[in-house]
Amino acid sequence: MTVRAxxxxxxxxxxxxxxxxxxLAGRVALHVITALLALIFxxxxxxxxxxxxxxxxxxxxxxxxxxxxxxxxYNYVRVFEVVPYGLFYMNTIIIAVTATIGxxxxxxxxxxxxxxxxxxxxxICFLILxxxxxxxxxxxxxxKFLMFHIVPxxxxxxxxxxxxxxxxLPSWIGGGAFNVFLLRQFFMQLPRDLDEAxxxxxxxxxxxxxxxxxxxxxxxxxxxxxxxxxxxxxxxxHPLIYLNSREKFPLSLGLRWFQQLxxxxxxxxxxxxxxxxxxxxxxxxxxxxxxxxxxxxxxxxSGIKG
Amino acid sequence: xxxxxxxxxxxQRSLSRAARREELYGWLFAxxxxxxxxxxxxxxxxxSFYLGFTExxxxxxxxxxxxxxxxxxxxxxxxxxxxxxxxxxxYAGMIVPIGLAGSLLIAVLLNQKLRAVALFRTLFFLPSLxxxxxxxxxxxxxxxxxxxxxxxxxxxxxVKGPLWLSDSRSAPASLMIIALWGTIGGSTMIIFLAGxxxxxxxxxxxxxxxxxxxxQRFFRITLPLLTPTIFFNVVIGxxxxxxxxxxxxxxxxxxxxFSTWFFILHLYQTAFQNIEMGYASALAGVFFVIVVTxxxxxxxxxxxxxxxxxxxxx
Numbered sequence: 001m002t003v004r005a006x007x008x009x010x011x012x013x014x015x016x017x018x019x020x021x022x023x024l025a026g027r028v029a030l031h032v033i034t035a036l037l038a039l040i041f042x043x044x045x046x047x048x049x050x051x052x053x054x055x056x057x058x059x060x061x062x063x064x065x066x067x068x069x070x071x072x073x074y075n076y077v078r079v080f081e082v083v084p085y086g087l088f089y090m091n092t093i094i095i096a097v098t099a100t101i102g103x104x105x106x107x108x109x110x111x112x113x114x115x116x117x118x119x120x121x122x123x124i125c126f127l128i129l130x131x132x133x134x135x136x137x138x139x140x141x142x143x144k145f146l147m148f149h150i151v152p153x154x155x156x157x158x159x160x161x162x163x164x165x166x167x168x169l170p171s172w173i174g175g176g177a178f179n180v181f182l183l184r185q186f187f188m189q190l191p192r193d194l195d196e197a198x199x200x201x202x203x204x205x206x207x208x209x210x211x212x213x214x215x216x217x218x219x220x221x222x223x224x225x226x227x228x229x230x231x232x233x234x235x236x237x238h239p240l241i242y243l244n245s246r247e248k249f250p251l252s253l254g255l256r257w258f259q260q261l262x263x264x265x266x267x268x269x270x271x272x273x274x275x276x277x278x279x280x281x282x283x284x285x286x287x288x289x290x291x292x293x294x295x296x297x298x299x300x301x302s303g304i305k306g
Numbered sequence: 307x308x309x310x311x312x313x314x315x316x317x318q319r320s321l322s323r324a325a326r327r328e329e330l331y332g333w334l335f336a337x338x339x340x341x342x343x344x345x346x347x348x349x350x351x352x353x354s355f356y357l358g359f360t361e362x363x364x365x366x367x368x369x370x371x372x373x374x375x376x377x378x379x380x381x382x383x384x385x386x387x388x389x390x391x392x393x394x395x396x397y398a399g400m401i402v403p404i405g406l407a408g409s410l411l412i413a414v415l416l417n418q419k420l421r422a423v424a425l426f427r428t429l430f431f432l433p434s435l436x437x438x439x440x441x442x443x444x445x446x447x448x449x450x451x452x453x454x455x456x457x458x459x460x461x462x463x464x465v466k467g468p469l470w471l472s473d474s475r476s477a478p479a480s481l482m483i484i485a486l487w488g489t490i491g492g493s494t495m496i497i498f499l500a501g502x503x504x505x506x507x508x509x510x511x512x513x514x515x516x517x518x519x520x521x522q523r524f525f526r527i528t529l530p531l532l533t534p535t536i537f538f539n540v541v542i543g544x545x546x547x548x549x550x551x552x553x554x555x556x557x558x559x560x561x562x563x564f565s566t567w568f569f570i571l572h573l574y575q576t577a578f579q580n581i582e583m584g585y586a587s588a589l590a591g592v593f594f595v596i597v598v599t600x601x602x603x604x605x606x607x608x609x610x611x612x613x614x615x616x617x618x619x620x
Contacts, residue, residue: 027419034415038429041491045432047455048444064458106338113335117328125340132347134541134601136549138570139594142577142587143350143357149364174342205331234437236552241578252439256556259443270447277440284435289428299493300500 052076052274059268072271079276082269083261087247088254095164095250096232099171103228104221106175111183112209116195126184132177138237145241166242167235171228179224182301186220187213223298226291230284251280351594357587364581375588386564387589390572393478397568398547401482405547406539408490410532413498414524427499434492442556445484446471471558474565481566484553489546494539501535502528533612541604545597569593 051059053071079085113119114126148166153159160166190213198208214221236252243249249257255276288295333340358375360368379387412430416423433441448455449470457467468476505528513523551570554560560567560575573593577586 030415030418031420034420034426037412037415038426041433041487042429043455044444044448044487047448051447051455060453062453062458063461064453064455106342110336110339113332113337113339117332117335118325119329119332119336122332122336125336128343129339132343134545134597135347136545136593136597138549138551138573139590139597140347140350140354142583142590143353144346145578146353146357146364146583147350170342170346173338174346175338177339180339205335209335230435234439236437236439236556237574240555241574252437255439255443259446259556270450273443274447277436277443280440281436284437285432288431288435296496299496302493302497 048274048278051271052278054271056268056271059270075271076275076279079272079279082272083254083258083276084246085251085254085258085276085279088249088251091248091254092233092250092252095167096229098164099168099232100225100228102168102172103176103179104225106172107179107183107224108175108209108214108217108221110175110180111187112205112213114180114184115187116192116205116208116213129177129180133181141237141241148242161242162244162248163242164248167232167238171232176228178302179228182224182298183217183220185301186217190216219294219297222291223294223301226287226294227298230287233284255280354587354590357584358591359588360584362582362584362587364583368584371584375585376592378585379588379592384585386567386572389564390567390569393565393567394548394550394569397478397482397550398544401485401547402540402543404482405486405489405494405543406536408486409492409495409539410498410536412491413495413502414528416495416499417502430491430495432491433487434489436488438488438552439556441484441488442553445480445487446557449480472562474561474563477558477562477565481550481553481557484557485547485550489543494543497539498532498535501532505531530613534614537604537608537612541601544600544604548593548597548600 050067052075053073054065054068055070055072058065058068114122144166148160152165194212195208198212203211234252235250239250239253243253246257258276259273357368359370359372361371362368378384416427416430420426436444451457451467451469451472454470456470460467470480471477509527510523513527518526549570550568551574554566554568554571555574558566560571570593573586573589576582576589
């Protein structure tokens with residue numbers, strides 16, 4: 001179950017052929033091909049950034065201007081003036097952070113139950129958990145919507161449609177099958193002697209989870225937190241279904257709303273749309289750069305379940 | 307690689323006190339997931355199954371209509387049912403093989419002794435971090451026929467570019483390009499890379515001493531050992547492709563002329579725009595059956611081509 005360090009490059013090429021000129025040609029070709037492919041993948045970023053820095057007069061020009069003569073970083077500020085992007089940002093942060101906290105707490109507790117105790121039905125429950133990993137959420141989206149509409153109305157007298165409850169509550173009840181699975185795998189790797197020693201010292205199961213297992217699985221918790229945060233940051237279909245008033249929109253809906261705004265006096269705003277889209281993607285990219293190793297580990301762990 | 311399940315506990319009739327307490331704690335700790343499963347997965351699935359046999363517009367209580375919804379879907383009562391399903395299969399049929407081949411190619415490249423391999427890996431991975439809404443908005447402008455960067459580049463080599471998202475002939479392919487940009491270098495590629503690094507180098511060395519060329523070593527050693535990883539990525543990639551929705555809603559709204567009106571988009575429109583919850587639940591039921599069937603087919607045929615290390619073959 002150990003995750004291999006991904007940075008290790010394999011030594012597939014045998015040393016015997018190293019001296020041949022064809023070896024050198026092969027190395028050069030390899031770098032050229034990889035660089036060309038990387039260029040294709042990076043080009044959309046370049047053109048988007050370039051567009052986001054253009055003036056309105058530079059937008060509708062053919063052939064397109066590759067890089068604006070006077071880049072306008074002010075466009076990024078304009079986004080916040082033209083649409084309530086600051087509010088959308090705040091909403092997204094609140095939703096994503098609250099849901100992430102729920103996911104981590106809930107998944108850690110459930111994973112502990114799966115990893116450390118024997119109970120009748122555990123194996124069958126774990127198999128069901130694994131199968132829900134590939135179950136498309138779209139299959140249950142309608143009854144969930146109806147449930148969040150009807151049940152709170154019955155209980156509290158008002159529907160939860162157009163509130164953040166449907167976006168956050170499922171994280172606090174369930175924790176996400178993938179997160180439970182991931183943390184269970186990590187808990188299983190920790191020796192049981194730790195628990196037994198603590199039990200002898202008089203620690204109860206909550207205490208063992210809190211002071212022994214969780215501190216030792218911090219990297220795994222970080223992985224769960226990152227993936228959960230990203231999933232909620234990028235989530236589109238749930239906000240789309242549940243929210244309809246603009247002041248509750250997260251970025252995903254806010255950006256689409258901006259995209260669909262009727263054009264006033266035909267003023268071009270593609271540069272601002274580009275800036276807005278990049279502003280939405282930026283935190284994901286920053287998170288990746290600061291937390292790279294947790295990313296790779298989480299993805300590789302998800303592949304191991306196959 | 308498979309997850310190991312511990313042996314089931316013995317069938318003792320009377321559990322000792324300690325065992326009973328362990329049982330209780332187990333249920334207690336696992337309960338967040340168990341409750342969540344019944345509340346947000348199992349319960350809704352049962353409700354959805356029931357609603358599929360009703361007519362329901364929220365305003366009035368569900369009215370039982372028997373199999374009318376399924377008949378409507380399957381026998382032509384819904385002009386977009388079969389076309390949207392066909393489009394979705396076409397989309398998945400294109401994007402899954404191209405995506406897998408692309409991810410594998412990049413993983414193989416990154417598994418070589420490259421300079422600045424970390425930089426390259428990051429560059430390939432970055433697009434997968436962009437939220438789908440954001441990448442749909444970005445590509446809308448890149449694909450813009452009159453002023454977009456892509457037709458600009460094509461014009462610079464003397465080619466008049468197509469209308470991309472604005473033409474029903476090129477819109478599906480344009481969406482595929484957007485989706486491929488966002489997935490090829492992402493988690494699929496990272497999983498392939500991890501799989502490649504699990505291929506023992508001794509096998510390669512032994513084969514090259516025996517005179518096997520690089521291509522032969524790849525197809526005879528690397529690829530067979532990689533089949534479990536490929537299988538995993540096929541299953542996950544196929545399900546993800548069948549769910550295509552967001553990019554189509556944001557970049558083309560299902561158009562032009564329904565050319566990107568995929569199945570989940572049809573489901574969304576039926577349920578949340580037309581408020582036909584009963585019929586939309588039947589559509590969800592159809593989708594569930596399709597996903598389960600295709601996954602079962604995948605698993606069934608995997609026995610023919612997936613090789614697990616240490617496995618004996620008859």
